[in-house]
Amino acid sequence: MASVQISDVRKSFGGFEVLHGVTVPIEDGAFVVLVGPSGCGKSTLLRMLAGLENITSGTISIGDRVVNNVQPKERDIAMVFQNYALYPHMTVADNMGFSLKLRGADSNAISEKVKKAADILDLARLLDRFPRQLSGGQRQRVAMGRAIVRDPQVFLFDEPLSNLDAKLRVAMRTEIKELHQRLKTTTVYVTHDQIEAMTMADKIVVMQDGIVEQMGAPLELYDHPDNKFVAGFIGSPAMNFLEGTLKSNGGQPCVETASGAKLPLTMAPTASDGRPVTYGIRPEHLEIASDGIEAEVAVVEPTGSETQIVARIGTQDIIAVFRDRHDVNPGDKIHLKPRATAAHLFDKDNGKRLNN
Amino acid sequence: MSIVQASMPPQSATAELPSVWQRLRTNKNLVALWFMLPAAAFLILFLAYPLGLGIWMSFTDERIGRAGIFIGLENYEWLWSDTIFWLSVFNTLLYTLIASAIKFAIGLYLALLLNRHMPFKAMIRAIVLIPFIVPTVLSAIAFWWIYDAQFSIISWSLIKLGLIDHNINFLGDTNWARGSVIFANIWRGVPFVAITLLAGLQTVSPSLYEAATLDGATDWQRFRHITYPLLTPIIAVVMTFSVLFTFTDFQLVWALTRGGPVNATHLMATLSYQRGIISGRLGEGAAIATAMIPFLLAAIAISWFGMQRRKWQQGSDND
Structure with a gap:
């Protein structure tokens, strides 16, 4: 050895x-x-x-x-x-x-x-x-x-x-x-x-x-x-990426997408208001909640142990994975809420990590 | 067979039996037979019939222009005591053995060389094929000049180099003549061996060599333990063909020496031609030609049994 x-x-x-x-x-x-x-x-x-x-x-x-x-x-x-x-x-x-x-x-x-x-x-x-x-x-x-x-x-x-x-x-x-x-x-x-x-x-x-x-x-x-x-590259299904700009939002930082959806963050790099970023969230870190972002269900893929839902936010597909069996069908409107503590923030241009 | 049986309804069936024509039309074996017919006809007409006729002729005293009568083994008895015939058998065996062995050695060496990465690979491979492409008689005429008693370029070069003081009588001296025709045959036959073995070499996965390298094999060990054993099936096929071609060679020897000097280069094929066609004794010529068959069968048998031994090639056998 x-x-x-x-x-x-x-x-x-x-x-x-x-x-x-x-x-x-x-x-x-x-x-x-x-x-x-x-x-x-x-x-x-x-x-x-x-x-x-x-x-x-x-x-x-x-x-x-x-x-x-x-x-x-x-x-x-x-x-x-x-x-x-x-x-x-x-x-x-x-x-x-x-x-x-x-x-x-x-x-x-x-x-x-x-x-x-x-x-x-x-x-x-x-x-x-x-x-x-x-x-x-x-x-x-x-x-x-x-x-x-x-x-x-x-x-x-x-x-x-x-x-x-x-x-x-x-x-x-x-x-x-x-x-x-x-x-x-x-x-x-x-x-x-x-x-x-x-x-x-x-x-x-x-x-x-x-x-x-x-x-x-x-x-x-x-x-x-x-x-x-x-x-x-790591993780399957792959992490979801949403483009947007950083907003300080009065102490509650978030990423705002072009369609106006607000994606929650726990913290943001200082003095970065208005900076274009990529917001990353893994499929298992999305939950269905009434205060989430509205999305239209496109495909439902049950694997038994979990259910994968492909939903559309504006023009972008987003994949969510749930261990619970939600009763959703293609065409339904659901509200997806990213878990702020699990969000990843990347520079839009060079892809480097920005948060912690 | 199962297809035929499956398509036939049980005897007890009350339903109307399909007509004979309909059954024949859908019979796959019959269709297959029709497809094979042209090839079979061709083989019978141009291979089996001449072969059969030749063998039959060897039992007759047929001459050109005169139908023969059956004389049993008389031609063979006559040949048995004919020293020139035995000389031709000896010549043929010598010719085949030496030429094939050297063709194999040089061919394998060339194939290994051509299998490496080198500049102008495709062009060099094409050039190697030239001796094989040139019509035999043309190359024979070229060799004829190279071996000419007066104008031989080899003699000329050696004299200029001061190695000899008079021309070598390449085609006039018994041993020189034998050597010369064998050399010409080797020159012609090497490309076939080399290119076919090269094709075989290219089927050996490079990762086997890499694995062997990591296992600690030297160049020679890689050849000995990987290349050679994996190439044996192709070597067997190539050498069978090479031996058959060499054994039955006619053109080169006929164009160079006509069997001379003093029958020293007479092969069975050339002797058969001389006796059968030139001298007109078709029966005797046919007997010489027929006498080649056992040798050829032996060569095929050796390679056949040689190939059967390799168990690792036969897949699917799981037990």
Whole structure:
């Protein structure tokens, strides 16, 4: 196990820079998730960590060692690929033992380690099969087994669950997290799925266009997003954004939208009366109250545990989620009231957070 | 079959049975048969019939301009004691073995080279194909000049370099002639092997190499444990074709040496042509050609059983 330090790392392909100085400290034993929309550079960063891509500038250290010029095989890392990259002509056991075989370990030691990893992952009865004879979830586990057998300093996961169906994905998510709690190996996990990030990470690194937008614990990001991008990216259904201007409103600050609706705030930055802002409110922080903003119900989506209501305020759609079952139908007029303590305020132009 | 049965109502049904025509019209097997007919007719007319005729002819004493009579195995008995025939068998095996082995080695090397990132990749790949595209006889004539006893550019170059003091008699000396035709065949056959193996290489997922790199494999280990095993099915197919083409080669040798000197480069195909067409003894020529069939079947069988062994390719088998 080891800590990982990514310092001001840049990457260019040709003349085109895709990573613009990324710094991510990763503590020993942490589970760090790099998350962001496709093209944000998260996979590139992971591949640089693995040594599959060169580092244009900056440094990456594993433990105390700068690995910029260290060969992949000497970095003591193991990677699980999106398509698993299982060797199709080798059995499960051979796939898992391949790295040990290359290092010249003797066959007894290999089969012992393979068996141990297989037991952890419940693969013991599949050891003689070929990858083609396995289901998606089993292949995924073999790929993890191949990483475990190595007993590396760092595990790297590159979107490992995106080829699985929804149900299996949830199950594997739990399994990976459990595995990490058991092995406590430093893990860097790349995904585009913020739910995976939220549920698995000790620390989430949200990336966009080659920069780190924010990093922190999952709930920290959820409760205090640094900017509008992180606010919109973390959380499902996504945060609602309403444009408006700040009004001091005689000690009761609020954001007034173009249609005249007043959105409540607990506090506002000083001397900002009339400033154009974006008001952010999560769907679960809206309640139905008579003194709320009038909205017309467009769609009602019950999921059983909760009900999602898409409503229209003026021309803008707003999503609200309720645990209680309200009797509303499309076309109904409802009054939605944002909870002032849970409101987020962002600068309209640069999207930076303005309140607390 | 189940479709046919399903479309037929039970015998006991009181409803009117559909007419025979209607049943035939909706019978998928029958329709399929009609669709296969043109291809089948083509194959029978241009493949099965000539093959059958050739084999039949090898049991007759037919000559050009004179229908033969059945003489049983007499042609084969005659060939059995014919040293020139056995020489041609030896030549053919030597030619096939050496040329195929070298074509495989160079082809695989070229394919690995072309599979890398390099400037002008598409153009270089196209250039590699040139020997394959040029009509055989044209390249044979070019080689004829290259190997010419007086004007050979190879001899000329070597003399200018001071390595030899007189022209090499490429096509006039037994061993030089054999080497020369084999070299020409290799030159012609390498692109086919290289391009097909390249296509095979491109089906290997790059992430397998990345995974192997992280697992600690060196370049050679990646080739040995990933590339080679994943390429074997394609190698088997390519080499089967390559062996068949080489074994049955005729044009190149005929254009270069006509089997000479002193039959040193006579292959079974060229000998068959010489005996059957030039000398007019169709029956004997057909017997030589027919004698090639067991060798070809053996080559196919080897690759067939070689391919069957690879269990990992066969999916769906879950137990």
